[in-house]
Amino acid sequence: MAVQLLPQCENLREHVETILNLWQQDPTLSGKQDTTRIQASLSKAISPTFEIVFAGAFSAGKSMLINALLERELLYSAEGHATGTECYIGYAEPNAERVVLTFLSEQEVQEQMTAFCAFLNLAPSLSRLEDTALNPLKERAEAIIQQEGGKSKSERAKQADALRLLITGFQQNRDKIHPTENKVFSMEQLNFGNLREAAGFARRGANSAVLRKVEYYCHHPLLEDGNVIVDTPGIDAPVKADAERTYRKIADPDTSAVVCVLKCAATGELTKEETELIEHIQSNDSIRDRVFYVFNRIDETWYNAQLKHRLENIIDQQFRQLRVFKTSGLLGFYGSQIKATTPEDRFGLDTIFSESIKELGGEEETPQFVSEFNKYCTSGRLVGSPFRPSVHGYDTPINNYVRILREWGKPLIEYMIKDSGIEDFRAGITRYLTEEKRPQLFSALADDLQPLCIEMRKSYLDLYRDIDSQPKEIDSMISYELTLINQQLASIGREFDEHIQTVVNKVINGENKEFENDFRKLQARMVRRLDELLDTFSLDNVYSQAVRIRPRNSTAPFLAVLVEAFYYLSNHLEDILVESASTLVENFFRRLVDEVRSSSYYRQLFRLLGSDGDLEKKLLLVKEVTLSSLVNGARKECDRYLRESPRFYEEGTFSIYQFREVLKQTSQSYDISAIQDAEPGIRQLLKLDFEPKINQTVRSSFRQETNNTLKTQLLPVAKQVADEILQKYPEAKQFMEATLRKEAEEKIALNQQRLKELEASIDKYNQAVSGINLCLQALGLNREMLPLITRPEPSSVGESVQILASLPEQQVGDSNASEAVALGRSTPIDESFPELDSILDDLR
Numbered sequence: 001m002a003v004q005l006l007p008q009c010e011n012l013r014e015h016v017e018t019i020l021n022l023w024q025q026d027p028t029l030s031g032k033q034d035t036t037r038i039q040a041s042l043s044k045a046i047s048p049t050f051e052i053v054f055a056g057a058f059s060a061g062k063s064m065l066i067n068a069l070l071e072r073e074l075l076y077s078a079e080g081h082a083t084g085t086e087c088y089i090g091y092a093e094p095n096a097e098r099v100v101l102t103f104l105s106e107q108e109v110q111e112q113m114t115a116f117c118a119f120l121n122l123a124p125s126l127s128r129l130e131d132t133a134l135n136p137l138k139e140r141a142e143a144i145i146q147q148e149g150g151k152s153k154s155e156r157a158k159q160a161d162a163l164r165l166l167i168t169g170f171q172q173n174r175d176k177i178h179p180t181e182n183k184v185f186s187m188e189q190l191n192f193g194n195l196r197e198a199a200g201f202a203r204r205g206a207n208s209a210v211l212r213k214v215e216y217y218c219h220h221p222l223l224e225d226g227n228v229i230v231d232t233p234g235i236d237a238p239v240k241a242d243a244e245r246t247y248r249k250i251a252d253p254d255t256s257a258v259v260c261v262l263k264c265a266a267t268g269e270l271t272k273e274e275t276e277l278i279e280h281i282q283s284n285d286s287i288r289d290r291v292f293y294v295f296n297r298i299d300e301t302w303y304n305a306q307l308k309h310r311l312e313n314i315i316d317q318q319f320r321q322l323r324v325f326k327t328s329g330l331l332g333f334y335g336s337q338i339k340a341t342t343p344e345d346r347f348g349l350d351t352i353f354s355e356s357i358k359e360l361g362g363e364e365e366t367p368q369f370v371s372e373f374n375k376y377c378t379s380g381r382l383v384g385s386p387f388r389p390s391v392h393g394y395d396t397p398i399n400n401y402v403r404i405l406r407e408w409g410k411p412l413i414e415y416m417i418k419d420s421g422i423e424d425f426r427a428g429i430t431r432y433l434t435e436e437k438r439p440q441l442f443s444a445l446a447d448d449l450q451p452l453c454i455e456m457r458k459s460y461l462d463l464y465r466d467i468d469s470q471p472k473e474i475d476s477m478i479s480y481e482l483t484l485i486n487q488q489l490a491s492i493g494r495e496f497d498e499h500i501q502t503v504v505n506k507v508i509n510g511e512n513k514e515f516e517n518d519f520r521k522l523q524a525r526m527v528r529r530l531d532e533l534l535d536t537f538s539l540d541n542v543y544s545q546a547v548r549i550r551p552r553n554s555t556a557p558f559l560a561v562l563v564e565a566f567y568y569l570s571n572h573l574e575d576i577l578v579e580s581a582s583t584l585v586e587n588f589f590r591r592l593v594d595e596v597r598s599s600s601y602y603r604q605l606f607r608l609l610g611s612d613g614d615l616e617k618k619l620l621l622v623k624e625v626t627l628s629s630l631v632n633g634a635r636k637e638c639d640r641y642l643r644e645s646p647r648f649y650e651e652g653t654f655s656i657y658q659f660r661e662v663l664k665q666t667s668q669s670y671d672i673s674a675i676q677d678a679e680p681g682i683r684q685l686l687k688l689d690f691e692p693k694i695n696q697t698v699r700s701s702f703r704q705e706t707n708n709t710l711k712t713q714l715l716p717v718a719k720q721v722a723d724e725i726l727q728k729y730p731e732a733k734q735f736m737e738a739t740l741r742k743e744a745e746e747k748i749a750l751n752q753q754r755l756k757e758l759e760a761s762i763d764k765y766n767q768a769v770s771g772i773n774l775c776l777q778a779l780g781l782n783r784e785m786l787p788l789i790t791r792p793e794p795s796s797v798g799e800s801v802q803i804l805a806s807l808p809e810q811q812v813g814d815s816n817a818s819e820a821v822a823l824g825r826s827t828p829i830d831e832s833f834p835e836l837d838s839i840l841d842d843l844r
């Protein structure tokens, strides 16, 4: 089944992989495009096999269509759920036809049985698959089929029938089923004399139930060149696991093309499952547009004008410009089979159909094809043809069939086969497989590679130009570097300024996490401190303080007590706010200095000056100014706490009510005891006045103060520093002159190294692309070739470098055409890359 690639294409995988590796290794390129699509198209192009999967609704006629395509009865085709396993049909030499059968493992059989039992609400013990457990289960399944009135009468009956077949299959093939492995048998091991017998075994329902995979190897020209036809269970098969197998096959990267067999000729509409199938097909990169849509059962539209009309609408609206075929697998297949029959065997009734005829009480049962044939003769399809068959209502279908064929013979059969559309389908598939497939697969690969190559070529040339434009002598490198100093100083200053702006903006917008944390701590400390102060301050002390101020008097007004308490609270709160604000500023600047130190502009500044040019010192100065400004702000803020808020004394507020109550209490006597008794009330009063003030501070005014201070202190300094850095040119020049020699030496060496690597990459790229282009040419593809890279002449070295000088001779080739491709001259590529000329001009 292996396919011989053209000699020019033998190293295709290697070439494409070289390009992909170069792409992956280059960090500037690797993230830009996804290469999985290229890998998929590469494996398709060089794969020895090409799997064509037939998929569609169950009973759409997939198996019949494959039989018709190959003109032999290979696959089991029947009403109801016929195919339960994947069947592969590959190529064999005429005398080497064979079948390979892969059986389920006992474990898999058990899993399937358990699933059926769960559906049927049966709870048998299946720990060991002994007949003692299986026979009663089979009887239960048969009973269910009877109850439901037949095996296809309901979903329950269908599942019961599937279970029955599975049990029978397991019992009959026990010797071929391993506990955990999938055993594989050749035809000879199973004592089948030929493919027909083996296929007959696999077709039987019970056997097919325990088969995991069937592989046929047949002699047919369609299967040459590695083509493999795959038959699958219907996507809406009543046995869920079977349907899932089909979906898995559709997603499988081994699947290369799909024949989507649709049933809408018989139903007049696309089902939900069919639409889903089409979507699934489209999402597999291994399939792309390699899809054939077959509207099978077309014969049904011949007897029903409405169906015909609906089918035409569907095709017109949804399948225009796609590969569409209309077929009758049934008429096409049996037509091909009865061509070889004679009046003596009653046109196949005694041979091909002998099994399906089985006499029923002396009367023969009509095979499906015979009825369909008679229907065909009266369908109107023969109008305008030389045939005039008549079906007599008074005679049996079988007699009509034999008589008509006797009268009209082979020409009528030929006519019907033509009508069945099978020949057109076969011709279409054959043309695709023999003429279009290979070129198309390679073309798809080239299409996928093209954008990648264009990107690589551009990137390599840009890099080449960049390295090449840099001085190659130490002295010129030094003067080149010196010319850059001004520019570098300016960008250091600009980056510093931008950095500070970003930091300040983040604080203002509340996006600096650490700063927000610190500020929240400040808020919490203020609120907690107020509570502590209210809880712990001593009224005795406050009262004594008020009395002490006026030595002439031995008592003090309640208001004086309040006044002292106000001073006490405000002063203590000020202490805590000042302390917290200092911590906030300290932390903020510590982080800022750390960030600045680890920035690239800071390193660059060191490189140019050998120091940071007092940058850090300046930041610390700003810190001091910011700190004192914010401490002042904090003091001012807390000083204002001394003023009672006017709301506090407003008529009708709780605070004024409380004030009066306390006043009443304190005026009871003139010694300290009245004040002491009023202590809870006084605390309450203080709380009512202070809480809103603190809230205002921590939630709004002090935050605003902080933001403003940072902004007004930091931003102007950042600008000023940027300017100062720019002024450092003389210092930088002096310093750099001393260090540049060593740096220049290193840089030149590095550039040489980079250039060497780049040249090696370009050579590798060119070799790979020439290899691919030669393969594309050998296939006779009339398409744009992949772009080669013509390395520009180095600007300071006079000699011209012929880039492909290192190409092996056989790749450059003898013919002028292939030489032109290999050298990247006068091919369609040059026209598609006009920018190359301008790059070359620039470099010269």
Ligand SMILES: Nc1nc2c(ncn2[C@@H]2O[C@H](COP(=O)(O)OP(=O)(O)OP(=O)(O)O)[C@@H](O)[C@H]2O)c(=O)[nH]1
Residues within 6 Å of the ligand: 057, 058, 059, 060, 061, 062, 063, 064, 065, 076, 077, 078, 079, 080, 081, 082, 083, 084, 232, 233, 234, 235, 237, 296, 297, 298, 299, 300, 327, 328, 329, 330, 331, 368, 372
């Ligand atoms: N009228 C008519 N019947 C057809 C045609 N093709 C297939 N059939 C019948 O439809 C039934 C199902 O055919 P299969 O080939 O088993 O269909 P399938 O798609 O393989 O079905 P599953 O394997 O069960 O998914 C059989 O009885 C066929 O004889 C057709 O073109 N016209």
Ligand SMILES: [Mg+2]
Residues within 6 Å of the ligand: 062, 063, 064, 076, 077, 082, 083, 231, 232, 233
């Ligand atoms: Mg089938």
